[in-house]
Amino acid sequence: MLNAFWHWFVIVGTIASILACWWLLHWTKGVSGRKGNEVGSTGHVWDEDLIELNAPLPRWWLHLFNLTIIFALAYLVFYPGLGNIDGILGWTQVQQLEQELEQADARQQEVFERFTDMRPEELIADAEAVGIGRRLFGNYCAMCHGSDGRGAPGFPNLTDDAWLYGNSWEQVATSIRDGRAGVMPPMGAALGEEGVLETVVYVQQLSGQKADPGLAAAGKQRYDTLCVACHGPDGTGNPMLGAPNLTDDAWLYGGTPAVLTETITNGRNGNMPAHRDLLSEERRRLVAAYVLSLSADTGD
Structure with a gap:
């Protein structure tokens, strides 16, 4: 819904444009291609004898333009186009869309x-x-x-x-x-840099990757303290919480040391x-x- 200013701005601009087109057409139809026995021209001459003539539009062509103006006025009577005026048919594109969606839903429902x-x-x-x-x-x-x-x-x-x-x-x-809303809390502050490294190595070991045994053993102790509540004592995860299984090779964000470090340090927030x-x-x-x-x- 337009405010009063834009409502009248659209009406005046639309009607003025149509009237301007009508005036232009009927002004140009009076331009004669001949004056007596002389051929009218625009006064432009090229190559000494190439003259640009000034001839009116053919009548049938002019009438086609008149028909477009009549069509435009009739359209504005029946359909919206003048600000907030709906037109006598009361048609709106939203109404037509809703009807088409209802028809499509009815066909799909079958x-x-x-x-x-x-x-x-x-x-x-x-x-x-x-x-x-x-x-x-x-x-x-x-x-x-x-x-x-x-x-x-x-x-x-x-x-x-x-x-x-x-x-x-x-x-x-x-x-x-x-x-679903899956949250992996950040553990960087609780583990520290060394603790994150050890936990990363232990998670790699859980998934079957090659891992340093000493670092993995230290990482298991940290895992048992901070991670076991969600991922389980054996690392197989918990579907009730959306905690992933760490013992397979399926990684939601990736299983490289760099990605695991990022995950453990800063956590993850997933949203379905x-x-x-x-x-x-x-x-x-x-x-x-x-x-x-x-x-x-x-x-x-």
């Missing part, structure tokens, strides 16, 4: 109804359900997890068997519906946004089916 009563395992095995889930995933999830679901640093790979919060149907559906208001329950179920089919396809 497709989704086939999957409403399907059990999770049936959805995962249904090619059409997985295909629709793949397209929804591409629209809502691919920007973080990648078009193939393999993720990126800070965004989980959905094609392996490493799950921060578990891979049951309910756990995956909850992640999509409500989102909730899609409760973005996707209906039917659509979320299809996305969950596609996500679980990605892991199943790997054979893990």
